[in-house]
Amino acid sequence: MSAPTGYVRRLAAATMLLALAACSTTDIASVEEPAAAPMIGQTNDPAPGFENVAMGSEEDFILNVGRRIYFKQDSATLDSVAMATLDNQAAWLNRNPSWLLKLQGFADDSGSAAKMETLSQKRADAAMAYLVSKGVDARRMWAKGYGNDREVRDCTERSCKVQNRRVVTNLRTQPDAA
Numbered sequence: 001m002s003a004p005t006g007y008v009r010r011l012a013a014a015t016m017l018l019a020l021a022a023c024s025t026t027d028i029a030s031v032e033e034p035a036a037a038p039m040i041g042q043t044n045d046p047a048p049g050f051e052n053v054a055m056g057s058e059e060d061f062i063l064n065v066g067r068r069i070y071f072k073q074d075s076a077t078l079d080s081v082a083m084a085t086l087d088n089q090a091a092w093l094n095r096n097p098s099w100l101l102k103l104q105g106f107a108d109d110s111g112s113a114a115k116m117e118t119l120s121q122k123r124a125d126a127a128m129a130y131l132v133s134k135g136v137d138a139r140r141m142w143a144k145g146y147g148n149d150r151e152v153r154d155c156t157e158r159s160c161k162v163q164n165r166r167v168v169t170n171l172r173t174q175p176d177a178a
Helices: 003-022 026-032 058-064 080-095 113-133 158-164
Strands: 068-070 100-105 141-145 166-172
Touching: 058 080, 068 080, 080 113, 100 113, 113 141, 113 166
Parallel strands: 100 141
Antiparallel strands: 068 166, 100 166
16 A cells, blocks of 8 residues: 555544544433433442332332242242242232232133142132231232233243243232122
8 A cells, every 4th residue: 555545544534533532422412312310329229210110009019029039830839939929028018918819810821720720729719828927918819820821921942831820919908809
């Protein structure tokens, strides 16, 4: 490459860099996106948009406690992960005694409808019994098994079916109508 050609290319590159450096998008960006809430760098910082969730609210329960537990196939036995979630639920519910809760049990499609309905009821009952053992008043809760009527996902893969083998804790302000 000759000296004049290399010089011209370097001069063109420098000109482009100067032009790009002169551009500023900060004014446009500040109009398009709201300012992020200050974070303190902790793993429990709220997700953007959830900074103002009231303690003791349903949103607080869903975001900070968790409302789902999962089961092995054909089992209503609580494992250590399910018990840890239920421990968190019990602590939260004991701090917030005005909430009632409906425990909804579900199953996958690995058996007859009657068998899956019975199993889903056993799962909801197991979660309720565990919460009672942790001090939550049984009069605040009711359990209902839905079998495989309300699948999260309709799938055949084993790793997918686990999403249907669950109990979901739903907060209520009053009992469901009979």
